[in-house]
Ligand SMILES: [Zn+2]
């Protein structure tokens with residue numbers, strides 16, 4: 213049974229690492245932006261209008277065959293901890309979660325399908341999947357969109373397609389993105405060159421670089437940059453193809469790393485595992501860094517005490533909002549670091 | 565260095581985005597960086613992107629006439645307000661600022677024509693519009709080639725299609741076109757006779 217409690221206590225379905233190319237691609241996300249004809253976009257609508265729009269969208273969604281059992285969370289009723297968990301799971305954006313009246317988050321079973329109502333647009337419908345699945349995820353959101361469209365009259369212009377609050381989303385309103393773990397390329401020093409060529413294919417790349425070369429785990433997001441002038445299928449296919457090639461390069465870089473520095477890498481991976489399974493206090497940054505190293509080790513077969521799914525799960529459930537929800541109230545940083553270390557140890561113990 | 569997002573805390577992380585081979589980066593504190601998340605909502609940076617693009621456009625048309633530009637009659641948003649926020653106020657804004665938005669869309673997307681999905685209730689209208697555009701370009705070609713008989717015939721077909729469109733646009737009730745069928749309809753044209 214899919215309940216609010218299950219959602220809050222169980223990690224999302226996409227962490228399973230069951231999807232294709234999960235060794236490199238953590239997750240795929242596809243979202244559609246839609247607005248109702250005849251209503252102001254959220255940034256220019258009054259509170260009463262926003263509430264009316266929300267109820268119209270929610271009642272259409274309640275009738276969807278793909279959203280049976282979905283949770284309808286009206287944001288003014290959500291606790292601060294719930295809001296943070298939604299943000300950390302990518303089910304809500306930070307501004308949206310803290311925003312005013314008339315907003316709602318819809319969460320389908322195992323978080324495969326979800327939606328934000330009255331974020332920047334009236335409806336942001338999305339699907340998050342495990343591994344590399346842009347085409348499949350794109351088909352799913354389009355099917356749901358077709359179903360909703362029987363009850364919702366969307367703002368659409370014959371020349372410019374679906375009309376959105378920001379002109380960067382107009383046309384298809386589709387954003388297809390994958391979260392890739394490219395630690396091998398980052399360690400091998402080829403990341404800038406590879407991502408540079410990806411960005412020339414009309415895709416945008418985002419990631420974090422800390423003081424060290426790959427301090428924040430070598431995670432990068434690749435997504436389509438434009439939404440007008442191509443079909444939804446073509447956009448999803450392009451992201452799938454390019455991310456697939458990127459995964460191939462990453463696997464090559466990992467293999468080379470294993471060949472050249474096998475002993476050193478194996479030492480590093482086991483040390484990361486030891487820290488995670490023994491620490492009594494640990495920060496979110498350290499978990500991310502160590503889990504990233506561990507992930508590489510699991511993928512290269514250097515360690516078999518854990519699997520990819522457990523490492524993915526660590527990355528999700530150790531975030532501050534999740535700890536805040538489990539702990540209750542506002543824990544101090546020291547309390548959070550303690551609770552996080554306990555959680556990580558339990559997680560690793562359970563997969564031995 | 566101070567965080568470029570909150571302007572409060574010390575910036576320790578460089579957030580980078582690469583577009584068309586060009587690197588843009590922001591210096592962020594850990595907290596803001598985490599909020600942006602490696603997979604955070606793209607919309608948070610869409611605003612600045614539009615501003616940058618419009619900054620470029622503004623330079624090009626420095627000697628533009630009125631400062632506030634047109635105003636949307638439905639929601640009251642002025643083009644100047646859009647320029648500073650990067651967000652439109654309603655669907656009618658797209659028609660109200662059509663002339664201004666067209667070059668902007670070309671700059672953002674490289675094109676100004678939607679070729680993706682269409683709501684099923686609008687499919688027929690959309691097809692007719694495409695057909696009008698096709699006939700019009702054929703008409704232009706016929707005139708250039710001095711095929712006047714063919715041009716006259718094409719002109720009549722364009723007019724007929726446009727009349728047909730005008731009559732359906734008024735009764736634009738949702739869900740009138742097509743039932744639950746799978747959409748692979750045979751293209752029936754009855755205007756050849
Ligand atoms: Zn900051």
Ligand SMILES: [Zn+2]
Pocket residue numbers: 636637638639640641652653654655656657658660
């Ligand atoms: Zn308007």
